[in-house]
Amino acid sequence: MKPLAEQIKLDFRAGEPLYMQIARQVEQMVAAGLLQVGDQLPTVRELATELRINFNTVARAYHVLDDQGLISTQRGRGTYIWEQPTEEMMQKLKQKTLEELAQRFLEESQNLGYSPEQAAEVLRQVIAASGTADMAASNIDQEM
Amino acid sequence: MKPLAEQIKLDFRAGEPLYMQIARQVEQMVAAGLLQVGDQLPTVRELATELRINFNTVARAYHVLDDQGLISTQRGRGTYIWEQPTEEMMQKLKQKTLEELAQRFLEESQNLGYSPEQAAEVLRQVIAASGTADMAASNIDQEM
DNA sequence: AAAACAAAGATACAATAATACAATCATCCA
DNA sequence: TGGATGATTGTATTATTGTATCTTTGTTTT
Incomplete structure (x- = not known):
C-alpha cells in the first residue's frame, strides 16, 4: 500500500485546522478498511516531514484519535491502530x-x-x- | 507455578510506564508471597520476549527493584529475589x-x-x- | 487598535528500543 | 587440571518516539 503520508492531503488554506484534517482522514481510512487493527502509523516526525509541517501538529492529530480510542500512541514505541470495542x-x-x-x-x-x-x-x-x-x-x- | 511472564500484564495504553508496571507487579507478587527468597526471575531477554517489549525496558524495571534491595541482578548470572525483606x-x-x-x-x-x-x-x-x-x-x- | 483566543512551531524532556559491551557460565579438549 | 572458546546474562550508550511547555502567529472580538 502506498505510504500513509502520500494519502493524506492537507489544505493549508482551509478553515479546518491541519491537525483536524489529519485526524479526520485517518478516521476515514480506518472506516474504509485501508487501515486495520495493529497497523503502525508513521511516526509523528516522519509524517510531519512528508507533510512539511511541525511534528507537534501531527502529535495533536494523534492525540485526538487516541482520546477517541481509535489508535494507541506509545512513547518510544510508535503509534498503532487500536481495537475499538463496540x-x-x-x-x-x-x-x-x-x-x-x-x-x-x-x-x-x-x-x-x-x-x-x-x-x-x-x-x-x-x-x-x-x-x-x-x-x-x-x-x-x-x-x- | 505459572511462569512469571504469564502473570505480568502490561497495559500499553496506560499512563504508567511499562517498566513501572513490571516493577510494581513484581513487588506485589513478593508482598503476596508468590515470589520468595532465592527464586530466579526470568532473564531480561526472556521476559522481554514474552511481553513483546525491548529487554532494556525489563532491565530498567529490574534496576528499580535492585535499588530497593528487593532483588539482586548479577551480570552473567541472572536475577534473584534477594534476602527476605525485614x-x-x-x-x-x-x-x-x-x-x-x-x-x-x-x-x-x-x-x-x-x-x-x-x-x-x-x-x-x-x-x-x-x-x-x-x-x-x-x-x-x-x-x- | 488592543485583547483574547486558537493553531502551529520550537525546544526540552521521558520512555522505549537498538546496538555494542563486559562478566559469568558451560563445554570441550589438551 | 586448566585454559580456550562460545553462549548467556546484565550494563552502558546512543538513537528513536511521543509528550509537555512555552513561544509565535494569525484571526477574531471588543
Whole structure:
C-alpha cells in the first residue's frame, strides 16, 4: 500500500485546522478498511516531514484519535491502530464488573493478610486523598 | 507455578510506564508471597520476549527493584529475589500494595462510570454478602 | 487598535528500543 | 587440571518516539 503520508492531503488554506484534517482522514481510512487493527502509523516526525509541517501538529492529530480510542500512541514505541470495542461490548463489560472488581479487590487484600474491614478502610482513605485537589502526599501508614 | 511472564500484564495504553508496571507487579507478587527468597526471575531477554517489549525496558524495571534491595541482578548470572525483606519492609510493602490495589479498584470503577462512593458501597455489600452464605447480586445502580 | 483566543512551531524532556559491551557460565579438549 | 572458546546474562550508550511547555502567529472580538 502506498505510504500513509502520500494519502493524506492537507489544505493549508482551509478553515479546518491541519491537525483536524489529519485526524479526520485517518478516521476515514480506518472506516474504509485501508487501515486495520495493529497497523503502525508513521511516526509523528516522519509524517510531519512528508507533510512539511511541525511534528507537534501531527502529535495533536494523534492525540485526538487516541482520546477517541481509535489508535494507541506509545512513547518510544510508535503509534498503532487500536481495537475499538463496540458500544454493546462496552455495555456488557460494564454490567457485571463492579461487583467483580470489588470481589477481586477483597480477595487480593486478604491474600496480603488484611481483613475486609482493613481493605475497606484503606479504600476510604484513598478516596479521601484523591478527593482533595491539592493533597500533600497522604501517608496512610501511620493512620492505621 | 505459572511462569512469571504469564502473570505480568502490561497495559500499553496506560499512563504508567511499562517498566513501572513490571516493577510494581513484581513487588506485589513478593508482598503476596508468590515470589520468595532465592527464586530466579526470568532473564531480561526472556521476559522481554514474552511481553513483546525491548529487554532494556525489563532491565530498567529490574534496576528499580535492585535499588530497593528487593532483588539482586548479577551480570552473567541472572536475577534473584534477594534476602527476605525485614518484617518492617514487608509490612510497608504490603501496605503500599494494598493502597495500590485500592487505587486501581477505584480507577477501574470510575472507568466504568461509577462514583467513588458507589464503589465503596458495593465493596461494603460484597463484604456483607461474603459474611453470609449466599450473596444475591445486589443492584446498587438504582439506589444511588 | 488592543485583547483574547486558537493553531502551529520550537525546544526540552521521558520512555522505549537498538546496538555494542563486559562478566559469568558451560563445554570441550589438551 | 586448566585454559580456550562460545553462549548467556546484565550494563552502558546512543538513537528513536511521543509528550509537555512555552513561544509565535494569525484571526477574531471588543
